[in-house]
Amino acid sequence: MSNIISATVIKPKPAWRQWFDRLRHLSWTWRIMWFYLSAMLFLPLGAMFAKAGSGGWAKFWEVASSPLALSTYDVTFTTSLIATLINGLFGTAIAWVMVRYDFPGKRIIDASIDLPFALPTSVAGLTLATVYSDNGWIGSLFAPFGIKIAFTRLGVGIAMLFISLPFIVRTVQPVLIELERDIEEAAWCLGASDWQTFRQVILPPLLPSILTGMALGFSRAVGEYGSTVIIASNTPFKDLIAPVLIFQRLEQYDYAGATTIGVVLLGISLILLLGINILQAWGQRYED
Amino acid sequence: MKTSNPVNTLVRQGPDKKQLNWVPTVLIGLSIGYISIIIYIPAINVFYQAFHKGIDPFLANLTNPDFLSAVRITLLLALITVPINTVFGLCAAWSIARHKFPGRTLLLSIIDLPLSISPVVAGLMIMLLYGRQGWFGGWLQDRGIDVVFAFPGMALATAFVSMPFVVREVIPVLEEAGVDQEEAARTLGASDWQIFWRVTLPNIRWGLMYGILLTNARAMGEFGAVSVVSGNVANTTQSLPLFVEEAYKQYNTEAAFSAAVLLALLAAVTLILKEILESKTRIKDKS
Numbered sequence: 001m002s003n004i005i006s007a008t009v010i011k012p013k014p015a016w017r018q019w020f021d022r023l024r025h026l027s028w029t030w031r032i033m034w035f036y037l038s039a040m041l042f043l044p045l046g047a048m049f050a051k052a053g054s055g056g057w058a059k060f061w062e063v064a065s066s067p068l069a070l071s072t073y074d075v076t077f078t079t080s081l082i083a084t085l086i087n088g089l090f091g092t093a094i095a096w097v098m099v100r101y102d103f104p105g106k107r108i109i110d111a112s113i114d115l116p117f118a119l120p121t122s123v124a125g126l127t128l129a130t131v132y133s134d135n136g137w138i139g140s141l142f143a144p145f146g147i148k149i150a151f152t153r154l155g156v157g158i159a160m161l162f163i164s165l166p167f168i169v170r171t172v173q174p175v176l177i178e179l180e181r182d183i184e185e186a187a188w189c190l191g192a193s194d195w196q197t198f199r200q201v202i203l204p205p206l207l208p209s210i211l212t213g214m215a216l217g218f219s220r221a222v223g224e225y226g227s228t229v230i231i232a233s234n235t236p237f238k239d240l241i242a243p244v245l246i247f248q249r250l251e252q253y254d255y256a257g258a259t260t261i262g263v264v265l266l267g268i269s270l271i272l273l274l275g276i277n278i279l280q281a282w283g284q285r286y287e288d
Numbered sequence: 289m290k291t292s293n294p295v296n297t298l299v300r301q302g303p304d305k306k307q308l309n310w311v312p313t314v315l316i317g318l319s320i321g322y323i324s325i326i327i328y329i330p331a332i333n334v335f336y337q338a339f340h341k342g343i344d345p346f347l348a349n350l351t352n353p354d355f356l357s358a359v360r361i362t363l364l365l366a367l368i369t370v371p372i373n374t375v376f377g378l379c380a381a382w383s384i385a386r387h388k389f390p391g392r393t394l395l396l397s398i399i400d401l402p403l404s405i406s407p408v409v410a411g412l413m414i415m416l417l418y419g420r421q422g423w424f425g426g427w428l429q430d431r432g433i434d435v436v437f438a439f440p441g442m443a444l445a446t447a448f449v450s451m452p453f454v455v456r457e458v459i460p461v462l463e464e465a466g467v468d469q470e471e472a473a474r475t476l477g478a479s480d481w482q483i484f485w486r487v488t489l490p491n492i493r494w495g496l497m498y499g500i501l502l503t504n505a506r507a508m509g510e511f512g513a514v515s516v517v518s519g520n521v522a523n524t525t526q527s528l529p530l531f532v533e534e535a536y537k538q539y540n541t542e543a544a545f546s547a548a549v550l551l552a553l554l555a556a557v558t559l560i561l562k563e564i565l566e567s568k569t570r571i572k573d574k575s
Contacts, residue, residue, distance in 0.1 A: 032376065033376065047423050065557065107563075118559050119552060121509070129331050220404075223404070226515075250516060
């Protein structure tokens with residue numbers, strides 16, 4: 001009874017009406033944002049999902065799991081994963097060195113870590129392919145042992161190392177700066193060894209940021225096209241990566257095939273993004 | 289007093305001295321060594337390859353008409369997409385930083401999407417919208433408008449991949465500046481425009497410039513997405529990064545590296561400006 005009375009007194013507008021009113025009174029900054037996002041992001045995404053769905057699930061699955069497609073996933077994801085693990089190690093070490101130690105030229109070296117962000121990927125591919133080819137500066141050191149780097153999967157890995165390194169360093173660095181040294185000193189005073197201090201005091205709060213950086217780098221490496229297409233020989237089942245396969249499908253006007261693989265890649269990017277958000281939330285558990 | 293007492297050693301030497309001396313040296317050496325083989329040697333190689341036969345072949349390559357047209361297209365792409373993305377970025381940053389609403393984090397993630405989507409997939413999506421078989425393909429064809437394999441498509445692809453930078457950089461500075469000054473201006477009778485130009489913009493200028501800088505670097509350097517939609521026809525739809533790849537594929541390595549030098553210099557300038565802008569925001573933090 002009392003419920004009915006209060007409802008008649010307050011008389012709230014229906015939910016859809018509130019929504020509509022809010023929509024009508026949106027300021028123009030909101031309108032520009034939503035218009036641009038719709039035209040530039042939602043519409044293209046819609047076009048892609050519509051295209052992927054138009055052939056039906058069976059057709060989608062057939063193309064997405066064809067032997068060639070599977071081999072490109074293998075090359076793309078395995079190589080990215082290995083590159084990310086290596087960079088996880090070295091990136092953390094670099095961040096540590098940049099935050100904790102002083103040495104001549106540190107500022108320049110610190111700034112230059114962002115070079116892979118700023119250097120166009122085709123230039124990166126061009127110079128990496130030259131340096132790591134059989135007669136290049138670094139490639140020629142390995143050639144006598146029969147190790148070819150450029151135009152093999154190893155080369156793809158090098159390109160991925162190059163483009164994903166800044167992600168790890170730049171994610172770990174700010175967290176490391178915030179880390180309070182008092183706790184390390186306390187641990188050390190209590191008799192912990194360097195290794196124990198690192199494992200039990202420094203690593204736990206640092207781990208979420210290392211993993212976040214690795215996920216960001218992995219996501220970038222998986223989607224990378226410019227540098228990898230130049231340093232790889234793009235031979236199917238050997239060093240052909242998924243983005244290049246999409247490109248080749250498009251060149252053959254096989255839009256459906258390109259879209260299928262594109263949706264697989266996009267789906268993985270979205271899952272990674274979700275994972276990164278969860279990792280970041282986990283990292284902030286130390287904030288309070 | 290026993291010298292082995294850790295507290296005493298701490299007071300006298302500090303913990304760093306007590307740590308093993310070789311650890312910093314090894315870590316610094318490893319880090320610099322790794323950065324060298326991954327970043328420095330390839331970067332130096334760009335300049336070596338372009339100039340090792342002297343400066344004349346380099347200059348000769350710079351007057352190649354295909355190269356000049358690629359430079360023009362790259363500049364034009366940046367000239368069109370950077371202002372558009374700046375306006376969008378400001379609007380979006382303002383809307384998000386000045387309002388609390390459910391789904392705010394989700395919206396931020398959505399705006400960041402172009403950074404996690406593979407550039408090739410970005411190009412593919414534009415093909416599916418504006419290409420011959422795309423949603424708008426027929427309509428555009430009837431009116432004789434070329435989007436795909438032409439400049440408009442390249443501009444769309446560039447705008448897509450460089451979309452999030454201004455938003456990402458402006459939101460934090462906008463949040464830090466707070467609303468007090470804006471509200472004060474409003475009570476004193478300033479209009480929205482006046483508030484924006486006189487109060488908000490000066491507060492966020494370094495963050496905004498930082499965002500624009502990153503947008504520009506990405507716009508001028510984008511390869512994958514532009515490569516998909518351009519069709520790569522020399523002289524009409526070749527941007528500088530595409531010219532680099534095309535020249536390399538044609539075994540014209542010298543021309544490739546001459547163009548690469550220009551793009552590497554652009555990257556160097558971007559990094560230097562970035563460093564300057566970062567120090568500006570840092571100074572503001574301290575005061």
